[in-house]
Each structure stands twice: as C-alpha cells, then as structure tokens.
Amino acid sequence: MLSVESLQVEYNKVPAVRNLNIHVAAGEVVCLVGPNGAGKSTTTMAIAGVKRAASGTIRFADVDISRQTPEAIAALGISLVPEGRRIFGQLTVRENLIVGATLSRAAARRNQQLDRMFSLFPILKERSSQMAGQMSGGEQQQLAIARAMMTSPRLLIVDEPSLGLAPQYVDLVFETFAQLRSEGVTILVVEQSSRRALALADRLYLLRSGQVVMEGAVAELAGSAEFESAFFGEM
Numbered sequence: 545m546l547s548v549e550s551l552q553v554e555y556n557k558v559p560a561v562r563n564l565n566i567h568v569a570a571g572e573v574v575c576l577v578g579p580n581g582a583g584k585s586t587t588t589m590a591i592a593g594v595k596r597a598a599s600g601t602i603r604f605a606d607v608d609i610s611r612q613t614p615e616a617i618a619a620l621g622i623s624l625v626p627e628g629r630r631i632f633g634q635l636t637v638r639e640n641l642i643v644g645a646t647l648s649r650a651a652a653r654r655n656q657q658l659d660r661m662f663s664l665f666p667i668l669k670e671r672s673s674q675m676a677g678q679m680s681g682g683e684q685q686q687l688a689i690a691r692a693m694m695t696s697p698r699l700l701i702v703d704e705p706s707l708g709l710a711p712q713y714v715d716l717v718f719e720t721f722a723q724l725r726s727e728g729v730t731i732l733v734v735e736q737s738s739r740r741a742l743a744l745a746d747r748l749y750l751l752r753s754g755q756v757v758m759e760g761a762v763a764e765l766a767g768s769a770e771f772e773s774a775f776f777g778e779m
C-alpha cells in the first residue's frame with residue numbers, strides 16, 4: 545500500500561533522512577521507533593507531503609505521491625496526526641471534527657462520520673460543544689485522531705500519540721488503534737520508545753540518524769537482545 549524508497553529529506557541541505565526504505569501493506573500496523581532526532585517525524589511529514597523529499601520515491605496504492613501536495617495526498621486517503629496534535633483550541637470539539645471532514649469526498653458523509661467518531665470516542669460526544677483548547681492533553685489527542693479519521697483514510701499516520709499523556713490515556717489511544725485496525729484501517733505509528741506500540745504493531749522499523757538500522761516482525765525482534773539494547777538501551 546505504502547512504499548517509501550531511497551527517501552532523502554533535508555533541512556537547509558542537511559539530510560535528516562537518508563536512503564530510507566519503508567513498506568506498509570494494507571491492514572498492517574507498522575511502528576517507526578527510534579531516539580530523538582532519528583528522523584521519524586520528518587519521514588511522516590514527507591509521506592503526507594508537508595515536507596518535500598530531496599530525492600527518492602513515495603508510492604501510495606501505486607501512485608507516486610512524492611511531488612504531490614498535502615491536499616492531494618489527503619484526498620488519496622492518507623491522514624496524518626502530527627506530533628503535538630495541533631487541534632484548533634478556539635473551536636469547539638464538533639467544529640474541529642467538521643474541519644477534518646471538509647477535505648475530499650468526506651463532506652457528504654459528515655454526519656455519519658461524526659456519529660462514528662462519537663461512538664469511538666464517547667468523551668468527544670460529551671464535550672462536543674466545548675472549546676477544544678480547554679480539554680486535557682489526552683482528550684485533545686483523541687480529538688486529533690478522530691479529526692484525522694473524519695476523511696475515512698486508508699492509511700492513518702500518527703506521530704507520537706502517547707507523548708505527554710497520562711497512562712490511562714495511552715491505553716485508551718492504543719485501544720482505539722486496535723479497534724481501527726479491526727475495521728481495516730492501516731496504521732503507521734511513530735513512537736520514540738513504547739512497549740504499548742510494540743504490542744500493537746505487526747512490524748517495526750528502528751531509525752537512528754535518519755536511517756533504518758533494524759527492521760522486522762515485532763514477534764521476531766521483540767525479546768532479542770540486540771533489539772532490546774538498540775531500542776531501550778539508549779533511552
């Protein structure tokens with residue numbers, strides 16, 4: 545479904561991501577892990593078209609999206625929840641969700657989607673008229689994910705969903721991913737270091753200094769001494 549080949553992304557000519565290869569098959573949950581500055585966010589931004597690739601190819605459902613605009617990429621079915629959530633604090637919960645649905649074909653199905661998000665995230669229904677900026681970080685993260693889901697994306701990319709969240713919210717967010725996966729949504733999730741993410745993911749890529757240094761099925765990697773020290777040793 546998603547195929548990233550020889551991706552290089554630069555800031556002021558300095559590469560942040562180098563010769564990166566990542567593949568995500570339909571229905572999979574794939575985790576990008578690695579320390580601060582490894583290039584995880586940069587990779588998600590390149591896929592979503594927010595940051596232009598210096599070289600390499602990004603294909604989604606056999607379409608080359610490497611040079612497409614973020615709007616065109618969203619319309620093809622990729623939705624990004626960026627790091628730090630970026631909800632609209634001065635809009636209500638409901639308004640935030642509707643903004644998510646104005647993109648692409650989803651507008652016609654807006655009410656149906658709203659109902660679906662409210663059943664997936666009951667707290668958002670309770671708070672639908674409240675200013676989003678007044679909610680807790682965990683509630684805002686749910687809103688950010690729900691907003692991204694309003695377009696019924698085929699691929700949901702979530703950058704560090706558990707960052708700064710209390711443990712009960714981390715559980716809730718990951719339970720939601722499990723639910724979305726059971727509905728057939730493909731998920732690429734970025735986490736610096738999280739056992740919760742590993743428990744969910746089918747496969748993972750470990751990034752360091754802009755490159756993939758280890759990859760494979762979580763079931764095979766988790767537990768291996770090499771992976772444990774690479775993943776948890778550098779925290």
Ligand code: ATP
Nearest residue numbers: 555560578579580581582583584585586587627736
């Ligand atoms: P984090 O967990 O801190 O978000 P990350 O793995 O997502 O880390 P990136 O944010 O993608 O890493 O950063 C990769 C590299 O690119 C780092 O060296 C970082 O300093 C650099 N970088 C990121 N954003 C910018 C920017 N706007 N301008 C210049 N350099 C940047």
